[in-house]
Amino acid sequence: MAEVKTQEFQRASVKALADAKLQSLLGRSMGTFDGARQEAIEELTPQRWEEMREKGRAIKRHTLDNLDYYLELLYDRVTQNGGQVHFARDAQEARNIVGQIARSRGLKLAIKSKSMVSEEMSLNPYLEEMGVEPVETDLGEYIIQLAQETPFHIIAPAMHKTKEDVSQLFEEKIQRPNLKNIEEMAGAAREVLREKLVNADMGITGANFLVAETGTLVLVTNEGNGRFCTSVPRVLVSITGMEKLIPSLEDLGVFMRLLPRAATGQRITSYVTHVSGPRRSDDEDGPEEFHLVIVDNGRSRLLQDPDLRESLYCIRCGACLNICPVYHKVGGHAYGWVYPGPIGAVVSPVMVGLNKAKDLPHASSLCGACRDVCPIKINIPRMLLKLRTQLAESSDSTQRKVSIGEKLMAKGYRRLMSSPKLLSLTHRLGRLAQRPLLRKGLIRTIPFPPFSRWTRSRDLPPLASKPFRQIWAEKLGKER
Amino acid sequence: MSQSPQIKASLFATCLVDQLFPEVGESVVRVLRRQGVEVDFPPDQTCCGQPLFNSGFRKDAIHLGRRVLKSFAHSQYVVVPSGSCAAMMKVFYPELFDDDPELGPQAKALSDKVYEFSQFLVKVLDVTDVGASYQGKVTYHPACHLLRELGVSKEPEALLRGVTGLDYVELPEGATCCGFGGTFSVKYPGISEGMLNDKLDNVVKTGAQVLTACDSSCLMHIGGALTRRGIDVKAVHLAQLLTGEG
Ligand code: SF4
Numbered sequence: 050m051a052e053v054k055t056q057e058f059q060r061a062s063v064k065a066l067a068d069a070k071l072q073s074l075l076g077r078s079m080g081t082f083d084g085a086r087q088e089a090i091e092e093l094t095p096q097r098w099e100e101m102r103e104k105g106r107a108i109k110r111h112t113l114d115n116l117d118y119y120l121e122l123l124y125d126r127v128t129q130n131g132g133q134v135h136f137a138r139d140a141q142e143a144r145n146i147v148g149q150i151a152r153s154r155g156l157k158l159a160i161k162s163k164s165m166v167s168e169e170m171s172l173n174p175y176l177e178e179m180g181v182e183p184v185e186t187d188l189g190e191y192i193i194q195l196a197q198e199t200p201f202h203i204i205a206p207a208m209h210k211t212k213e214d215v216s217q218l219f220e221e222k223i224q225r226p227n228l229k230n231i232e233e234m235a236g237a238a239r240e241v242l243r244e245k246l247v248n249a250d251m252g253i254t255g256a257n258f259l260v261a262e263t264g265t266l267v268l269v270t271n272e273g274n275g276r277f278c279t280s281v282p283r284v285l286v287s288i289t290g291m292e293k294l295i296p297s298l299e300d301l302g303v304f305m306r307l308l309p310r311a312a313t314g315q316r317i318t319s320y321v322t323h324v325s326g327p328r329r330s331d332d333e334d335g336p337e338e339f340h341l342v343i344v345d346n347g348r349s350r351l352l353q354d355p356d357l358r359e360s361l362y363c364i365r366c367g368a369c370l371n372i373c374p375v376y377h378k379v380g381g382h383a384y385g386w387v388y389p390g391p392i393g394a395v396v397s398p399v400m401v402g403l404n405k406a407k408d409l410p411h412a413s414s415l416c417g418a419c420r421d422v423c424p425i426k427i428n429i430p431r432m433l434l435k436l437r438t439q440l441a442e443s444s445d446s447t448q449r450k451v452s453i454g455e456k457l458m459a460k461g462y463r464r465l466m467s468s469p470k471l472l473s474l475t476h477r478l479g480r481l482a483q484r485p486l487l488r489k490g491l492i493r494t495i496p497f498p499p500f501s502r503w504t505r506s507r508d509l510p511p512l513a514s515k516p517f518r519q520i521w522a523e524k525l526g527k528e529r
Numbered sequence: 530m531s532q533s534p535q536i537k538a539s540l541f542a543t544c545l546v547d548q549l550f551p552e553v554g555e556s557v558v559r560v561l562r563r564q565g566v567e568v569d570f571p572p573d574q575t576c577c578g579q580p581l582f583n584s585g586f587r588k589d590a591i592h593l594g595r596r597v598l599k600s601f602a603h604s605q606y607v608v609v610p611s612g613s614c615a616a617m618m619k620v621f622y623p624e625l626f627d628d629d630p631e632l633g634p635q636a637k638a639l640s641d642k643v644y645e646f647s648q649f650l651v652k653v654l655d656v657t658d659v660g661a662s663y664q665g666k667v668t669y670h671p672a673c674h675l676l677r678e679l680g681v682s683k684e685p686e687a688l689l690r691g692v693t694g695l696d697y698v699e700l701p702e703g704a705t706c707c708g709f710g711g712t713f714s715v716k717y718p719g720i721s722e723g724m725l726n727d728k729l730d731n732v733v734k735t736g737a738q739v740l741t742a743c744d745s746s747c748l749m750h751i752g753g754a755l756t757r758r759g760i761d762v763k764a765v766h767l768a769q770l771l772t773g774e775g
Contacts, residue, residue, distance in 0.1 A: 059717075062717065062719065062720060063719055066719045066720065066723060072723075374705055374706050374708070374724045374727075375717075375720055375724075377723075377724075378719075378720045378723040378724065379720060410585075411712075411713070411716055411717075412717060412720070413710070413713065414673070414706045414708060414709065414710025414711075414713045414714075414721070414724070415583060415673070415674075415710055415711075415713070416673035416677070416705075416706035416710070417673055417674070417677035417678065418673075418677070418704070418705070418706065420677070421677060434582070434583070434585070436585075437583070437584060437585030438585040438586075438587045439585070440585055441584065441585030441586050441587070442585065442586070442587060442588060451585070455584070459581055459584065459586045459589055460589070462576075462580065462581060462589075463581065463586075463589040463592055463593065465575075466544065466575040466576040466578075466593055467575070467592070467593070467596065468575075469572065469573060469574075469575060472548075472575055476548060491756060493757075498715070499712075499715040500715075502714075502715040502716075502718040503714060503715055503718070503753075505718060506718065506722045506725070506754060506757065507725075507750060507753030507754045507757055508752075508753040508754075508756045508757050509749075509753060510549050510550070510749060510752075510753070511549075512548055512549060513548065513549055513550065513551045513552075515551060516547050516548055516551060517542045517546055517547040517548075517551035517554040517555070518542075518547055518570070518572060520551050520554070520555065521554075521570045521572075522572070525555060525558055525570075526569075526570060528562075529562065
């Protein structure tokens with residue numbers, strides 16, 4: 050499995066906030082992403098958009114409620130079409146399956162179209178180790194591969210790289226100096242990639258959708274690289290999670306309206322590629338073999354949890370990242386695993402283990418903007434709350450991760466708020482205690498946490514001379 | 530002449546208003562009374578339990594929620610000068626008590642009676658002009674839970690436009706969270722401050738003298754930074770503007 054750094058969210062977020070270059074980049078780019086989405090919805094009309102969202106959500110719910118049926122249907126169809134379906138319980142199994150295919154057929158060069166699941170598996174290092182050269186063909190992924198990093202964003206993996214960064218990277222890694230603009234860089238990448246594309250014997254892709262009734266894999270791209278990967282190499286391996294299933298081609302129509310608009314504000318992406326098995330005798334091109342690897346890797350755990358199940362409705366459009374004010378501040382890498390942002394804060398803890406990712410469910414002000422923009426109306430804040438409850442109250446001690454201090458504070462607060470008398474008494478004591486802290490009627494510093502973490506940047510109002518309940522009892526309640 | 534029966538509303542002041550901002554509670558009472566509403570204040574009330582609920586302490590939140598259900602069992606309406614506490618009672622209580630055969634229906638009944646202050650004025654009393662006047666430029670921060678859990682977006686603006694002399698200016702990127710988020714503000718002070726900075730920039734851009742909102746918590750957060758930086762903008766609860774204070 051991909052290296053897990055979710056434990057380090059606290060530190061990584063502080064580091065990201067201190068990174069001036071990253072901050073200016075995030076400040077500049079995040080707004081435009083969501084602007085395009087809003088325009089696309091206006092154009093479609095918000096009413097139609099709502100209808101589509103409801104439809105999309107209903108289809109996902111139905112499919113996951115009947116997952117066994119649709120998986121079987123998909124299996125039958127893909128097999129009938131001449132493809133092979135493999136099931137992998139975890140990242141390790143998935144790697145072995147892909148490795149076995151490459152080894153037994155003597156494959157040497159793999160061209161890849163974007164796949165988040167392959168990131169979950171850390172597939173590239175694994176392939177390299179066994180002597181297969183993996184080449185990312187999506188420009189953003191290619192940049193990330195050269196830089197030996199992980200994606201920063203679900204759909205814009207290299208968005209944290211400036212033009213200058215990429216120019217330097219291309220000079221160092223592919224000896225193409227002095228590239229000035231994006232066109233030149235894309236051109237240089239294309240030249241390098243073209244040679245790989247024509248010589249590759251293995252194609253590796255992810256999937257945006259799996260259509261059960263026809264056994265079709267659907268790829269949505271803007272660069273046409275997906276089409277290359279699925280048609281040129283003699284062996285095609287597509288790796289994906291079972292949540293990508295949808296029942297029919299008719300359902301696909303709904304998602305093809307939702308995904309591009311939510312992701313990039315496009316009415317449709319430049320390329321939509323359908324793969325329904327290996328080359329047939331009358332096909333001009335296409336792979337000789339088609340393998341579909343369906344990876345669980347923690348998804349069953351999400352499926353089994355009624356409160357978290359809807360996280361599997363996600364179509365990985367990235368809209369929740371683009372709107373999230375927390376993502377805007379810390380960026381993608383701070384989240385420490387494959388899926389960043391609001392949806393990552395829900396799925397990563399379950400996929401890597403809540404005990405390793407206890408900070409993620411709390412890394413949200415629960416503002417709800419993600420739910421508002423999600424094309425599938427996934428209730429992310431509710432799921433973050435559920436995870437917080439697991440952390441605070443789970444009967445399973447490996448899942449329960451709450452500091453003694455926090456627990457005591459919660460108990461103390463409950464106690465205090467259970468008794469108006471105790472509250473009044475505490476108010477009076479608090480008035481005395483705050484006296485030395487007051488400066489011009491405000492509290493400017495409290496030297497101990499958690500209050501110090503407030504007063505480091507904001508003043509705190511003092512306890513009022515009389516609480517409202519007293520004002521009411523003495524005077525206000527008697528007036529009319 | 531027939532007179533409509535008098536509307537009775539119980540005030541849930543919220544713990545923050547009770548302890549730190551009693552003047553907000555006083556304003557709410559005054560505005561409501563001016564509209565002919567009979568206001569009462571169940572004295573046993575404290576906190577709705579939201580801070581615990583948001584931190585994952587569901588059982589403790591349920592404990593406080595039970596008290597609220599009891600305190601307001603006989604109210605006709607419950608008015609709350611906070612979108613976030615109103616959301617707790619209106620939206621989250623029914624979820625929290627869902628599997629409790631006795632309290633579930635009580636939570637549902639309470640949910641139907643609970644209104645956030647601006648929502649109560651516009652939706653229940655059907656007023657947007659409460660007869661207040663205020664000279665000055667005012668901008669409004671739509672608090673997240675008010676906006677997204679309760680769906681209250683137009684009401685506060687309508688009330689502000691009803692204030693004689695008040696010059697209303699829209700807050701750019703208003704719907705973006707101010708970074709408070711309860712314990713989030715002290716768990717992740719850096720991220721919270723980053724969000725707060727953006728909010729302050731936008732507030733300053735408006736040129737308003739007053740920033741208003743329907744939640745004392747957000748106002749405490751934004752206001753605390755305004756005073757810290759010596760920015761000459763006052764953070765004032767909507768209820769205070771509607772009594773002509775500010
Ligand atoms: S949770 Fe919703 S908004 Fe976020 S990536 Fe998934 S589908 Fe898109």
